[in-house]
Amino acid sequence: MKYDAIVIGAGHNGLCNAAFLARAGLKVLVLESNPYVGGAAVSRELHPHWIYSNCSYVCGLLRPEIYRTLELARHGLQIVPYGGGVTFTRDGDILGGYLDKDIRRRELARHSPRDADAYLRYGRDTMRQCRLIRALLLRTPPDPSSLRWRDIRELIHIGKEFARLGEQGICDTMRFYTLSIADYLNEYFESDVVKANFAGSGIIGTALGVQSPGTAYVLLHHYMGDVDGQMGAWGFARGGMGAVSNALAAAVQAHGGEIKVDAPAARILTRGGRARGVALANGDEYYADTVVSNVDPKRTFLKLMEPRDLEPEFLARARNFKIRGSSGKLNIALDGLPDFPALGAGNPLISGDMHFLDSLERYERAYDDWKSGTWSKDPYLDLLMPSATDPTMTPPGKHMMSVFVQYVPVKVQGRDWTDADREAFKQTVFDQIARYSPNFRSLVLHAEVRTPRELEAEVGLTEGNIFQGELTFDQLFFNRPFPGFAQYRAPVRGLYMCGSATHPGGGVMAAPGANAAREILRDLRRGSSVPEGWSDD
Amino acid sequence: MLARDHFHRAVCETPFHPRTAALNQLNLWHRWRDHTVADAYFDVGMEYNAIRNSCAVFDLSPMTKHLVTGPDALAFMNRLVTRDVAKLKPLRVGYAVWCDEGGQVIDDGTIFHLRDGVYRLCSQERQLDWLHSSALGFEVRIVEETNDIAGLAVQGPTSCAVLRSFGLAGIETLTPFGLRSYPFAGGTLEVSRTGYTGDLGYELWIAPEHALRLWDELFLAGANHGIRAIGTLALEMSRIEAGFIQAGVDFLPADRAVRVDRTRSPFELDLGRLVDFSKPNFTGRRALLEEHRRGSRYRLVRLDVAGNKPARDAYVYDQRRTNIGVVTSSMWSPAAKASIALASVMMPWGAPGEELTAEIYYQKELKWNRFMARCRVVEGPFFDPPRRRATPPADR
Amino acid sequence: MTEPRSVIVIGAGHNGLACATYLARAGRKVLVLEAAAQPGGAAITREFAPGFRVSAVAHLLHLLDPVVERELGLAQHGLAYARDALATVSLAGERAPLVLSGGSILSGEVSAADRSALRAHAARMQKFARLIARQHGRVPPRLRFDSWRDALPALALALDIRRLGRKDMREFLRLATMNIYDVLEEQFEHPGLKGALALDAVLGARLGPRSGNSVYTSLYRQSGAVNGRCGALALPRGGMGAVTDALAAAARAAGVGIRCGASVESILVRDGRACGVRLERGEELGAELVVSNADPQRSLLRLLGARHLEAEFARRVHNLRAAGNAAKLHLALGGRPQFRGLSAAQLGERLLIAPDVDYVERAFNPAKYGEFSTQPVLEITLPSLHDRGLAPAGREVLSAVVQYAPYDLKGGWAVGKERFLAAVMATLEEHAPGIGALVQHAELLTPMDIEQQFGITGGHWHHGELALDQFMVLRPVPGAAQYATPVAGLYLCGAGCHPGGGVMGTAGRNAARVIAGGG
Known part of the structure; x- marks a missing residue:
């Protein structure tokens, strides 16, 4: 089978890239190793009748220019802003980040x-x-x-x-x-x-x-995202983050693109120094002169390619690319809405993100734990109950809690995670939540515990890093992923990168996918509909 | 200390709310930061006419107030604002602007020299962060006291008479920008001859617990002098006629500007008279000196607009139809019987007497029209009655 | 009335003296006012125990500006080196120590891969360090781009970076903000080697090896040259005071007046211009220009006063990150100490206690919370081995930089100092068993002591962190990066300005050029 372009990985960037390529008239194939599309932007029913956005869980950075150009609203995507955030303090108080600016100001003034x-x-x-x-x-x-x-x-x-x-x-x-x-x-x-x-x-x-x-x-x-022009606002994709991926997939298909799931890529095929297709794990081969990789550069260049296809220096770059897993995730099905007494009755922040570190020192100490090879004993949690905003995620009256946890190492004291580690890690997180929500533990029906290992194994993100690569300046902008290779082109002709490891990075922006599409279409001398950013003047 | 459940109410009520709410036949309110104030009570035109013909009462309690005390209070105030506060004697009030290091206006407001070395700064925006930043190296204490002082503006030709009947003996001798205290309800009532209407008028300051009694006695005293509560819409009309600028409307407060080129200096707001280079250093001095030397970028002008259509948000053009600026405030002035506007235009345009053109869009019965209105740059306020300055003021 | 062309320099530190000398040579009438009894600021040699003398703060010379050294004739004025190229010895406890000098391993069990990686690494870092060194002597550009002319200085810098060549330029732009930990992990295996290289990146800084921007600090440290050898470390004969003695001699020869014991209380301002100073005893001295060698916070907020500045500018100065983290240990030893695994010859080199990069990072951790390192990192020299004049016969002086000792220690240094000294001695004892018994006198200077004794706010040797958020056009703060302050007639010339601290004299020279050019 010969295509114009093959995209490896149906994450949101791969799909976005494929959609723009298909829109330009290319015959596009997207290969996804999982039985579902979305990569880390998925909605999964891991407990009967509970929909989990079990990796990425909020949506605020998705570029509205892309949303609009690809007509994602028509393809079923709805982003709903949610209500603020709160930090709980150890002395039983809170600092609420209320949406209303005057309430927010008064709340800050309560503290200073x-x-x-x-x-x-x-x-x-x-x-x-x-x-x-x-x-x-x-x-x-x-x-x-x-x-x-x-x-x-x-x-x-x-x-x-x-x-x-x-x-x-x-x-x-x-x-x-x-x-x-x-x-x-x-x-x-x-x-x-x-x-x-x-x-x-x-x-x-x-x-x-x-x-x-x-x-x-x-x-x-x-902060740089916006929901309907409200800068810095965050929202939920109605139906979970999978809705983003599904809408993007629908856009791909609407323009004639093809998506193959359960199709793990094993190798990028090259001949004469240029890409010519992809071989799957089962031996099937698909051919195209343009191959786009949505997977991270370590995987792309160190696993999917033969070392002889690349310069040693380039391979060193790939090896030295800093990905570093540092976070974990708990997805919890709850029998009801847990109490957070410090919020007080009727507080709208019950549907916002909740945090439990009330000093910079606690944050930094949480990081020190990670440096010394263990998960934070007093971790940073970003806890959110999407079901409090989108009741369709759970059966009526029930709730779903998404708990992002930092810091979580890839290896525990240099060894792989054991079941006992995972259980202890879960208890660390539960302990922190229970300290602020006395009835939380009694409401837990099911909890999915994800360490960087699970994230790597399931989603394919090396070390489970949510941004596909550290966001430090040595890996940003013209350095992302590597100096000299920030324009989405790999050193092999016809091979491109479109994942979050490329500029401008992760956070379900879809911008890397769109930018890569623009470069590909430029090389192919095809017209591109990839939007420019909107003016903010 | 605020209770944690304050979130149940986004917007607070002023100490006068029980009275203003009872009078508000239109039930028309808006949010002045986190307080509710009346837009209008009954009829904007009637309320406006109270300002110019009798006595209008406006609830200005939400006005931000900061108290500055301490051994360095004067030095601090003088480093803060562009005018020389040393010249502001006790019991005098001064209009002032303060700038950032680029000489761009952060806000304007009034300084009340309450007693020797004790100042109250009244302003549109909250300034605590800026005041604290400015206090580095000064021995001063700065406290926001917005909610500790209720305020009423009593404005209009009969306002002096109202206050006299109210019992403020000798009030007629209070000169413009003067400040005086009277005992009231066991506390103190502070009266300043200030206002935002460009007319004869006073502002009354009182502890919140005495607010309602003040209101009641004032309205009783004013019954025969045409006293009337007015809302923000009427006040807005009078301030444009007076040629006063408003933060967020006629200029962007420099400390809120995300886009750095959108701000204005005092010179560019026609407030050069408030800049005193002969006094000690103040924030923005070096930049303003430089601007003084090199010339300003913009100028605030008052426009007399031909015809009767308000020049709302109109672009302003020169004779050659080059866009040189934009109208920031505009209205039909009942007092001047003219369409008037404040506009910010690029230099060197806008010299007094210059003829410009405003591009006005207006609709009548859903038909939109474009009207290129000739405008003339005028000097001074559009309406400036002698009673504004007369001491004692006439009673009619 | 003030005398025309008169200049007062506040502080006779090395930069103050250098600046004064250049100004005097340019025809200015210069008076240097020094609070202490002798010139030199923090770059002095002093007796800390009877018969024992030591460089009070910085103890190794490696950044002294060769141009200043030559132009001011410091050699003629008595500056000589007891040693001009110390090797670095990374102590490794039981194991044989690692000895390195520049890009080569002199001894130690290091793999061939590490040796060749070190050569390449050192060469590359040296090249980048030269790029940084080229910027030292330039006045940081104004960032105004109203015309192409305004943009020229910035373009010159861009051109310098381009001249590295495509490959190195890309690497430079990648490395510039990185942390040293990652760079070392990318290239090396040997823990001691990584530990030693990491320590050089964090000495004197509030950074751990994993902190971003530590590559820059490392480059900065290598940006000097002694006797033409890039990145070399030297011991001036007679200690660090020899440098300032030579500078003071050069200053006097140029006609500079130096008045010691004259502590400045405030800078006088008239009509928005600096016009002199008032001394603590009340005496007022007038001058056409005032140049301050004191640290920026002291100069601008204490001596001048925020009221003469714009509010934001004062806030920026106030926010300067200037809390020191390095302490200085001086030991008067009754005899020559024995370090484990060290030959007698190696004892005279620069000794590091930084066995591996994680050790250095762990030492840093407590500093983040206002606590001192219980297992500190040390940079040790025994200057008396090379310079017999520093200690009585048969005795030795040990001088060490010890980290981390945060300025704002929780509970205060009054209580913490003894405990920290005990921790330091315990660490030393591990590597040099029996050293404690040799100690006749110990002096530990915490950043708090350095602040009190040398008048440096925060006790930071560099007069403020040398980090990317405080470098070049950002040093000390935007608006004063070109040595002129917002107050006409007032200039800064100390380490708080570009290019920074480390006994360079460059800031003083640059400031003098600005003043002579247009002041």
């Missing part, structure tokens, strides 16, 4: 009147950084070492965007990219609870601590 006002400055400065980066999301990073006109033009474009910030703005930006989230927050807030409340966004998904330089930037991966 000064911080309540400083929040506006924090919001302004962070929004300035969001604006800058949003303009780059749907663009291909330039290669600063290249002398091609296209790269130079793009560098000039970025230079102009920088110049527009003014001298102080440029300096603020340079600092923002090199500061730790703790130091960044210290410049605004005095209350430890307030700082802790915002710190989580600087470390989610990374193997970095709140004091690690570079984590202020990670904040953007949680």
Whole structure:
């Protein structure tokens, strides 16, 4: 069978990429190893009648430009914003991030009147950084070492965007990219609870601590999204994250693309230094002059390819690519809505994200545990009950709890996870939740415990890193995934990368897939409908 | 300390709410930050006319108030704002703006010199973060006291008479921007001759627990002087006629600007008179000196717009039809009997007397029309009655 | 009235002296005011026990600006080296120590792969360090781009990076913000080798090997040259004071007045211009220009005062990350100590206690919470082995940089110092059994002591963290990175400015160029 393009992996980026390729008239095949599409953006019924978004669980970064161009609404996707977030403190209080700006301000003022006002400055400065980066999301990073006109033009474009910030703005930006989230927050807030409340966004998904330089930037991966123009807002995909993937898959199919599940790719076929197709584990071969890999670069280059097809130096790059699993996930079916007494009756935050670290020190100590090879004994949790917003996820009156846990190592003290480890890990998480919700334990009907190992084995994300690669500057923008290979092209002609390991990174943005499609269609001299970012002026 | 369950109510009521709610026949409210204030009570035109013809009462309790005390209070205030606070004597009130380091206006407001070395800063926006940042190196104490002081603006030609009948002996001798205290209900009533209407008027400040009694006695005293509660819509009309600017409308507060090129300096807001380079250093001084030397980018102008259509959000053009700016506030002025507007235009346009054009879109019975209205740049407020400054003011 | 062309320099540290000398040579009438009884600031040699002398803070010279050294004739003014290229010895407990110098392993059981990786690594880092070194002597550019002309300095930097060649340029842009841990893991096996290289990346910094930006600190450390040898480590004869003595001699020869015991209380401002200083005893001295060698926070917030600055600018200065984490240990030893596995010759090299990279990271962990390292990392020298004048005959001086000792220790240093000293001595004892018995006197300078004794806010040797968020145009803060402060007539010339600390003299020279050029 000969196709114009084969995409390996039906994650959201692979599907997005395939949709744009198909839309341009290419005959496209998407190969997925699992029996379902979606990669890490899936809705699965792991307990009868309970739908779990068992990996990625919220949606805020999905580029609206892509949403619109691929008509995802028509293909069934609905994003529903949800209600704020809350940090519980050890002394029985809370810091609520209410949606209403005045309630939010008063809530901050309860902890520090000064911080309540400083929040506006924090919001302004962070929004300035969001604006800058949003303009780059749907663009291909330039290669600063290249002398091609296209790269130079793009560098000039970025230079102009920088110049527009003014001298102080440029300096603020340079600092923002090199500061730790703790130091960044210290410049605004005095209350430890307030700082802790915002710190989580600087470390989610990374193997970095709140004091690690570079984590202020990670904040953007949680702030730069928007739901209907509301910057920084997050939402649920109605029906779970699988709805995103299903809509993208529908878009692929609507344009004549083909998706094959239960079709694990075993090897990328090459001949004469160019890609010519994909061989499956069962020996079937599919041919195409364009092969796009949605899987991470370690897998793509170290497992799916023969070492002789690549330069040793390039292989070293792939080996040295930092992925690093640092998070785990618990998906819990509940017999009812658990009480969180500190919230008080009628608090809308019951449907928001909940956090239980109330000081920067607790965050950092959680990271120290990971560094020393164990899961955090006092972990950072991002707990959310999607069923409180989308009642169709569970039987009526029942609930589903999604608990993102950090930090969780890939190996425990250098060895593989045992069942006993997993049980102990689960208890660590349960203990923390139960401390704030006395009836939580009694409501648990089923709990799925996922460590980086499970994530790697099931989704194929090396080390179970949710971003397919650390979000540090050595792996961002023109360095993502490797210096000199940030324009979605692999060193083998006809082979491309479109996963979150490419610019602009993870978070269910679908931008890497779209950007890769633009580059592929450019190489094929085909018209592209990949959107440019919308103006924010 | 606020209770944890404050989230049940997003918006609070002012201390006068029981009275304002009873009077609000339209049940028309809006949110002034986290407080409810009346848009209008009965009829905006009647309320506006109370400002210009008799006595209008406006609930300004949500106005942000900060108290600044301590040995360095004066030095602090002087480093904060662009005008010389040392010249503001005790029991005087001064209008002031404060800028960021780029000389861009953060907010405008009034400084009440309550007693020697004790200042109250009233402003539109909350400023605690900025005030604390500015306090580095100063021995001062800054407390936000917005909810500790209820305020009423009593404005209009009969306002002095109302206050006299109310029992404020000698109030007629209070000069514009003067401040005086009277005993009231066992506490203190502070009265300043200030306002946002460009007319004769006073502002009354009282502890919240005495607010309702103040309201009741004031309305009793004003019954024969045409006293009337007014909402924000009427107040807005009078402030445009007076040529006053408003944060978030006529300029973007510099400390909220995400896009750095959207802000304005005092010179660009026609507030150059508030910038005093002869006093000690203040935030923005160096940038403003530089601007003073090199020239401003923009200018705030008052436009007399031909015809009778309000120039809402209109683009402003020069003679050659180059877009040179935009209208920020506009209305039909009942007092001036003219369509008036405040606009921000690029330099060098906007010199007094210059003829410009405003592109107005308006509709009558769902038919939209475009009207290129000639405008003339005028100096000073559109409406400026002598009673505003007269001491004692006439009673009619 | 102030004398035309008169300049007051606050602080006779090495940068203050260098700046003063250049200004005097440019025809300015310069008076240096020093609070202490002798010039030198923190770069002095002092007696810490009867007959024992030691470099008070920094103890190895490796960044002294060769241009300053040559132009000011420091050799003629008495600067000489007792040793000009110390090797580095990574102590390994029982095992034979690893000895390295630059890119080569002098001894130790190191695999061929590691040896060749080290050569390549050292060569690459040296190349990048030279790129950084080239920026040292340049005044950081203003980031205004109203015209192409404004953009030239920034483009010059871009061109420098391009000149690395495509491959190295890409690698540089990748490495620039990385942590040293990852870079070492990518290339090496040997724990001691990684430990030693990691320590060099975090010395004097509030960073652990896993902290981002530690590659930059490592490059910075290698960006100097002694006697033309890049990245070399030297011991000045007579200790670090010899450098400032030579600088002071050069200054006096150029006509600079140096007044010691003159502690400045405040900088005087008239009509928005700095016009002199007031001393603590009340005396006022006028000058056309004032240059401060004191750290930025002390200069701008204490001596000048925030009221003369813009609120945001003052806030930025206030937010400077300037809390020190390095302590200094001085031991007066009754005899020559024995380090396990170390030959007599090796004892005179630079000794590191950083057996592996995780050890260094673990030492860093407590510092994040305001606690000291219970198992600290040390950089040790025994200068008296090379410079007999520093200790009585038969006795030795041990000088060590000890980390981590956070400035803002929980519970305070008054209580913590004894405990920390015990932890340090216990660590030393492990590697040098019996050393404790040799100690006749021990002096431990915590960052708090350094602040009190040398007037450096936060006790940070570099007058503020040398990290990417505080480098070049960001050092000390935007708006003062070109040595001129917002207050006309007031300049900074200390380590808090570009390029930073480490007994370089470059900041002083750069500041003088700015002042002479346009001040």
